[in-house]
Amino acid sequence: MLVLVTNDKKYNMKILAIETATEACSAAISINDTCIYRYEIAPRKHSELILPMIDSLLNEANIKINSFDGIAFGRGPGAFTGVRIAISVAQGLACPHDIPLIPISTLAALAQQYSKENNYIATAIDARMNEIYWGLYKKSNKNIMKAIIKEKVCLPQDITSPSKNNWLGVGSGWQNYSEEIKSKFKSNIIGIKNDTYPDAKSILELAKIDYQESKFISPEKASPVYLRDNVATKKRG
Structure with a gap:
């Protein structure tokens, strides 16, 4: 069951962020306003890279998944497969521990950078x-x-x-x-x-504000934002 944010969480939150919607694959952790991250431009390798990135961050921060207050992810728009990877990973990590998810627009994250x-x-x-x-x-x-x-x-x-x-x-x-x-x-x-992609650090910046305002969802409610209504029928470029 999700709970509302209390004041003591406002400046002492722990959030994991994932972004895989474009050519760049990245993950970031924010603990007490300290951020560590991983970032790599690797088209079509996101599914291979994202979990090792997260494991590396967890080891560096000496923290376990069940310690996080929230998990943020780039919910799109972006590459259809990339957006689905972020959601699947976020749900897989959050569900066993009932951690709330914080969906963030990839366009907004790009602007935030x-x-x-x-x-x-x-x-x-x-x-x-x-x-x-x-x-x-x-x-x-x-x-x-x-x-x-x-x-x-x-x-x-x-x-x-x-x-x-x-x-x-x-x-x-x-x-x-x-x-x-x-x-x-x-x-x-x-x-x-024009040579930049949304990254998990910017996802974190936006997610911290949303978390403070209780703008999070339960893991099973996470869904992609493609902006295209006919994703299944359009031919990919």
């Missing part, structure tokens, strides 16, 4: 089939990136564009479709970071 560089982040992850996963984020007074539009999958020329402010473009979608996105972007673009 650059929260210290700009107040406005436009994230685009290559979704294959000539589409991108698209999100717009604004930094809150807690230095947390908050979505200002509903995340979507779309053609680059069909993005939802902001009408003001200076924006930093982040993600693989900017690498492959920068000209198409720029042609529809109505605001100033101050820079582009």
Whole structure:
């Protein structure tokens, strides 16, 4: 049975984070605001790498799975197989100990990585089939990136564009479709970071806030966010 967070947990939480939705595979642990992590760009090897990464972190931190207050995971959007791996691993670790899960948007995590560089982040992850996963984020007074539009999958020329402010473009979608996105972007673009992927450290940052606000779920309720309604029928790129 899940319990609500009490005040003594607010600054003394232990959270494990997993992110496997893109080409990068990563895991991170936060204990009393100290973070250790593992990260590797290894397309199609996530299922081989993620559990050894977690075991390595547990050994380094000298902690057991049943000691965690929550397990966070990148719930998508992203590669269908990668998103499923994160959910399966999170559920497998959490279920025996009834640890709550904290689902985090991979687009939000990508934006959070650059929260210290700009107040406005436009994230685009290559979704294959000539589409991108698209999100717009604004930094809150807690230095947390908050979505200002509903995340979507779309053609680059069909993005939802902001009408003001200076924006930093982040993600693989900017690498492959920068000209198409720029042609529809109505605001100033101050820079582009197109060779970066969401990582577990940023998942942790967002998960700690969600945990404090009791935004967690029981393991059996975890589900992927693909943004595409017809995942089973679309041909993968």
